[in-house]
Amino acid sequence: MFKRSVLLVMLVCFLAITGKAQDGSVNNTSVNVSAVVPESFELTSWIRWAKPGQDPYEFGFSGDASAIDFGPLEWNGDLGIWQPTKYFTVFLLARSSGRSYQIKQTSTGLFSGTSNLNNSFTVTPDYVSDDEFSAGQPQGSIPAGDSYGTAGLAASGEKVVYDSGTGQSRIVRAYYGLSTGEPGKPGEAISGDYPAGTYSGSVSFTLTLK
Amino acid sequence: MNKFLILIFSCAMLLTAAAPAHAFKISISDPKVRVQAEPGQVVNGSMRVENPSDQEILIRVYMEDFVYIAPFDGSKKFLIPETSKFSCASWVSFSPQEFTLPPFGKKNIDYTIRVPENARGGHYSVLFFETMLGEMQKEEGYRVNVLGRIGSLFFIEMKGAEKKAEITEIAVKENSFRGIYANTGDLFTKVNTTFYVLDSQSMVIDRKEENEIYILPPDQTEFTLTPSSDLAAGEYTLIATFDLQDGDTLIREIDFSKDRNGKLTIREIRD
Numbered sequence: 510m511f512k513r514s515v516l517l518v519m520l521v522c523f524l525a526i527t528g529k530a531q532d533g534s535v536n537n538t539s540v541n542v543s544a545v546v547p548e549s550f551e552l553t554s555w556i557r558w559a560k561p562g563q564d565p566y567e568f569g570f571s572g573d574a575s576a577i578d579f580g581p582l583e584w585n586g587d588l589g590i591w592q593p594t595k596y597f598t599v600f601l602l603a604r605s606s607g608r609s610y611q612i613k614q615t616s617t618g619l620f621s622g623t624s625n626l627n628n629s630f631t632v633t634p635d636y637v638s639d640d641e642f643s644a645g646q647p648q649g650s651i652p653a654g655d656s657y658g659t660a661g662l663a664a665s666g667e668k669v670v671y672d673s674g675t676g677q678s679r680i681v682r683a684y685y686g687l688s689t690g691e692p693g694k695p696g697e698a699i700s701g702d703y704p705a706g707t708y709s710g711s712v713s714f715t716l717t718l719k
Numbered sequence: 720m721n722k723f724l725i726l727i728f729s730c731a732m733l734l735t736a737a738a739p740a741h742a743f744k745i746s747i748s749d750p751k752v753r754v755q756a757e758p759g760q761v762v763n764g765s766m767r768v769e770n771p772s773d774q775e776i777l778i779r780v781y782m783e784d785f786v787y788i789a790p791f792d793g794s795k796k797f798l799i800p801e802t803s804k805f806s807c808a809s810w811v812s813f814s815p816q817e818f819t820l821p822p823f824g825k826k827n828i829d830y831t832i833r834v835p836e837n838a839r840g841g842h843y844s845v846l847f848f849e850t851m852l853g854e855m856q857k858e859e860g861y862r863v864n865v866l867g868r869i870g871s872l873f874f875i876e877m878k879g880a881e882k883k884a885e886i887t888e889i890a891v892k893e894n895s896f897r898g899i900y901a902n903t904g905d906l907f908t909k910v911n912t913t914f915y916v917l918d919s920q921s922m923v924i925d926r927k928e929e930n931e932i933y934i935l936p937p938d939q940t941e942f943t944l945t946p947s948s949d950l951a952a953g954e955y956t957l958i959a960t961f962d963l964q965d966g967d968t969l970i971r972e973i974d975f976s977k978d979r980n981g982k983l984t985i986r987e988i989r990d
Contacts (some may be wrong), residue, residue: 548748549746551746552868553743553772554742554747554865554867555742555852573741576852576865577864578862585854603744604959611793616863626861667760669794671795674792708861709861710863712864713849713867715797715868717750717785717845717866717869717872718870719792719793
């Protein structure tokens with residue numbers, strides 16, 4: 510009996526509410542909608558190794574890396590030089606909430622005691638339209654007003670990797686390799702005269718607003 | 720079967736692209752800190768640093784100096800602290816100087832700016848937050864560790880210091896008007912340059928925004944105003960506005976003519 514009364518009250522309420530909503534007597538109301546997009550300034554970076562001539566994401570010829578680790582070099586008897594078996598790509602992604610920014614790189618170079626490979630250690634900035642923010646979302650062509658830097662020796666002072674006048678987020682690449690002395694490209698080959706040893710150093714990327 | 724393999728391969732490639740195993744991410748709340756202060760004043764502040772990644776990162780915090788360099792498009796040179804004549808690195812103390820941020824962790828960095836009694840003009844340094852990708856290892860071979868740093872630019876300017884500029888040597892060069900912009904004041908200046916062109920009926924027929932200039936005193940740089948090549952032969956007035964921000968502007972009016980060969984000739988320049 511009690512259950513039946515409760516159900517009856519609920520039914521009456523339901524009909525009263527729906528009836529009022531349908532008879533046109535309800536005034537239209539507006540609801541304020543607002544959202545705040547916080548300003549952010551963020552740098553993301555990751556590294557891939559790849560075999561010479563291969564894309565950094567070429568299946569079977571590339572992989573993730575935690576450093577630019579050339580490992581033991583191989584002797585090329587034909588050219589009479591030491592050369593690495595892979596090159597490295599540092600990917601950089603800046604987010605600046607639309608404010609113009611610049612990414613620069615510096616390097617200590619590669620040292621082993623008093624010897625160094627600084628005239629062979631090269632960097633080549635690049636922009637690839639097909640690089641994806643997320644799966645299936647390519648970044649598209651470089652925005653007008655943005656530019657990327659030129660190839661050169663990594664340990665030759667501060668080098669611009671990417672300059673964004675538009676402040677748009679973009680993925681930029683910096684390829685690192687050891688020169689084979691190819692004409693028209695920066696750097697000199699590592700000849701057999703170089704002292705053996707462990708060469709190490711660091712590369713540093715700097716993101717600031719303009 | 721081949722389609723199935725291609726699908727598996729494509730999925731693997733996309734996942735690899737989207738989620739690198741080794742990556743660093745670092746984010747700060749205040750990439751620019753601008754303070755107008757009196758000599759002797761003490762200013763306290765705070766900014767937030769975040770690790771928006773799923774990997775723990777070690778962060779080192781330190782000051783350096785910076786100056787804007789040619790071509791004055793916002794490019795900077797970073798310097799050892801207290802080596803620039805504009806340095807305020809020694810005025811800023813902060814804490815902590817090194818810490819670990821867990822995945823998706825945040826931390827506030829508190830700073831105090833103690834402005835010296837004899838401070839004049841503008842002073843500029845940068846607070847860096849630096850982290851490293853992966854672990855430092857000492858292996859045989861040829862190894863380069865990768866560091867990333869993100870800077871908070873400090874602009875500390877004394878109340879009453881003046882923005883001043885001079886615009887000189889405006890001339891025609893290669894179908895453009897070029898001149899010299901000189902920062903003759905006490906402060907860094909970011910200059911937004913825009914212009915519009917009026918025809919003989921005072922109708923606006925061309926409008927353009929040129930590259931921004933970022934310049935410290937007493938540096939000077941060349942600026943370029945390039946009217947549209949579509950302008951027909953005739954007489955025009957170009958009105959250029961150099962917006963120095965905070966309500967300060969410089970204006971130059973250039974009366975010029977364009978002949979049938981496209982050659983520009985300046986007739987008069989007015990302030």
